Amino acid sequence: MAKQRGRGMASVNYPTGMNLGGDPSQALIHATTTGSFVVTLSSVDLGQGLKTIMAQICAETLGIPTDNVIVDTADTDTGPHCMGTFASRGTHRIGNAIIMAAKEARAVLLEVAAEELEVNAADLETDGKGNIQIKGSPGKSISVLETALAAHFKHGRTISGRGIFLQPRSYPEPETGRMTPATCYAHACTVAEVEVDTETGEVAVLSLKSAYEVGRALNPRMVEQQIVGGAWMGISHALYETTEPYYPDRAHGPVDFNEYLMPGPGDLPKFENVVIERPAPDGPYGAKGVGEMTANSPIPAIANAIYDAVGVRIDSLPITPEKVLRALKAQAA
Amino acid sequence: MNRIPLRFHLNDAEIGEFIDSGTTLLSLLRDKLGLTATKSGCNQGSCGACTVLINGAPQLSCLVLAARCEGKSVATLEGVSDNGTLHPLQRAFMDGFAAQCGFCTPGMIIAAKALLDRNPDPDRGEVIDAISGNICRCTGYEPIIDAILAAAAEMRGGKRKSA
Ligand code: FES
Ligand code: FES
Numbered sequence: 247m248a249k250q251r252g253r254g255m256a257s258v259n260y261p262t263g264m265n266l267g268g269d270p271s272q273a274l275i276h277a278t279t280t281g282s283f284v285v286t287l288s289s290v291d292l293g294q295g296l297k298t299i300m301a302q303i304c305a306e307t308l309g310i311p312t313d314n315v316i317v318d319t320a321d322t323d324t325g326p327h328c329m330g331t332f333a334s335r336g337t338h339r340i341g342n343a344i345i346m347a348a349k350e351a352r353a354v355l356l357e358v359a360a361e362e363l364e365v366n367a368a369d370l371e372t373d374g375k376g377n378i379q380i381k382g383s384p385g386k387s388i389s390v391l392e393t394a395l396a397a398h399f400k401h402g403r404t405i406s407g408r409g410i411f412l413q414p415r416s417y418p419e420p421e422t423g424r425m426t427p428a429t430c431y432a433h434a435c436t437v438a439e440v441e442v443d444t445e446t447g448e449v450a451v452l453s454l455k456s457a458y459e460v461g462r463a464l465n466p467r468m469v470e471q472q473i474v475g476g477a478w479m480g481i482s483h484a485l486y487e488t489t490e491p492y493y494p495d496r497a498h499g500p501v502d503f504n505e506y507l508m509p510g511p512g513d514l515p516k517f518e519n520v521v522i523e524r525p526a527p528d529g530p531y532g533a534k535g536v537g538e539m540t541a542n543s544p545i546p547a548i549a550n551a552i553y554d555a556v557g558v559r560i561d562s563l564p565i566t567p568e569k570v571l572r573a574l575k576a577q578a579a
Numbered sequence: 580m581n582r583i584p585l586r587f588h589l590n591d592a593e594i595g596e597f598i599d600s601g602t603t604l605l606s607l608l609r610d611k612l613g614l615t616a617t618k619s620g621c622n623q624g625s626c627g628a629c630t631v632l633i634n635g636a637p638q639l640s641c642l643v644l645a646a647r648c649e650g651k652s653v654a655t656l657e658g659v660s661d662n663g664t665l666h667p668l669q670r671a672f673m674d675g676f677a678a679q680c681g682f683c684t685p686g687m688i689i690a691a692k693a694l695l696d697r698n699p700d701p702d703r704g705e706v707i708d709a710i711s712g713n714i715c716r717c718t719g720y721e722p723i724i725d726a727i728l729a730a731a732a733e734m735r736g737g738k739r740k741s742a
Contacts, residue, residue, distance in 0.1 A: 474718065475717050503620075508714070510720070511706075517719070
């Protein structure tokens with residue numbers, strides 16, 4: 247009886263978004279009379295940071311500070327339609343819709359500024375700090391706030407834009423089965439190191455090392471945050487979580503956090519992560535979806551590491567001490 | 580249920596209320612006093628989201644009858660910042676990207692504050708022990724542990740490791 251160490255790897259090829267009846271998202275943008283812009287969405291921020299990323303994309307396209315963007319995700323009854331926040335689609339689908347809307351709003355912003363400055367709109371640029379200036383001569387400029395007020399009170403124009411991104415539904419070709427379910431794929435590879443206690447069947451994950459290719463990391467700290475949170479969840483799915491330990495028998499299913507097990511802060515392995523950027527041609531500023539895939543590759547990597555450590559293949563999740571011990575017993579018999 | 584009078588100290592205020600005798604501290608804070616930073620995750624003592632300080636010690640407010648706080652001093656996240664200036668723990672959580680959905684954050688910060696109040700120089704294991712009753716679904720815990728250590732270092736006057 248001993249503690250055995252093993253190492254396993256797994257890779258993931260993860261489609262951004264999904265292919266059901268088409269995959270659209272819409273965004274509406276308008277200027278307020280405070281010089282801020284409101285992005286109206288019915289997409290939801292459930293902690294993954296959607297609001298931050300959408301504000302960044304909007305600000306970048308409009309050419310204004312991120313602080314001057316208000317992202318309103320208030321209401322799926324009244325907001326422009328969105329398929330939802332899942333399938334790692336938010337950054338890509340909604341981000342593209344926002345770029346389209348912001349381009350339209352920016353064109354109006356520059357037209358109004360051009361009238362105010364009595365120049366050609368094509369000669370104007372934004373400085374990213376809240377001003378619109380003549381290209382090459384920053385001396386002659388007007389603030390975004392003044393432009394918004396002028397549009398509203400003098401020109402009778404709305405500085406606004408409409409955006410939609412639609413990934414149309416793809417059907418398989420009857421002859422070959424070929425189809426295009428997604429336009430871009432993110433990739434990752436995880437190497438897991440585990441220690442299996444052959445006496446108790448317990449598995450400890452010692453390290454998880456991952457490389458992620460995510461298109462462009464629009465907010466690198468948040469990408470890192472997703473990867474660590476996802477890696478933890480991968481361990482949790484691999485070794486701990488189940489609502490039906492004796493599926494399909496509901497007996498002994500957990501009913502609360504005391505019985506529904508997850509790794510705690512004391513069960514963390516050493517995480518090491520590398521992000522590789524290869525901008526996607528159709529991604530907003532090159533971004534792909536990174537969300538869900540971060541919980542994917544750790545699971546088979548851990549299962550493979552267990553095989554490497556003690557030579558048993560466990561093909562149902564979670565890999566509990568009981569399953570490990572039964573497999574070891576069968577192996578010895 | 581009996582209506583009973585209750586007086587206690589909450590953050591910077593003296594509170595006097597008539598409460599139902601079965602009211603939990605969590606329910607009093609959130610439903611009656613409108614202090615919603617303290618979260619209700621499980622309402623049965625297993626997630627830590629409702630952690631508050633009672634006379635300086637971390638307690639699960641979902642398991643504490645409000646009536647037991649008579650004459651005591653209760654601290655919630657609302658009282659952690661100083662007149663709009665964030666506590667070093669709050670800043671370290673922001674700088675260290677230690678929150679995603681944020682649901683666990685109030686309980687984490689209170690549990691961490693209880694630790695740093697009695698041990699300003701904890702090691703990693705002591706930080707892990709201090710938050711081991713607090714569940715987080717999003718962050719993988721590591722950024723939270725790092726943020727608490729960074730705040731501790733700053734409060735001791737040292738340089739912060741992260742950010
Ligand atoms: S709400 Fe009190 S421990 Fe979960
Ligand atoms: S940040 Fe979501 S539960 Fe901790």
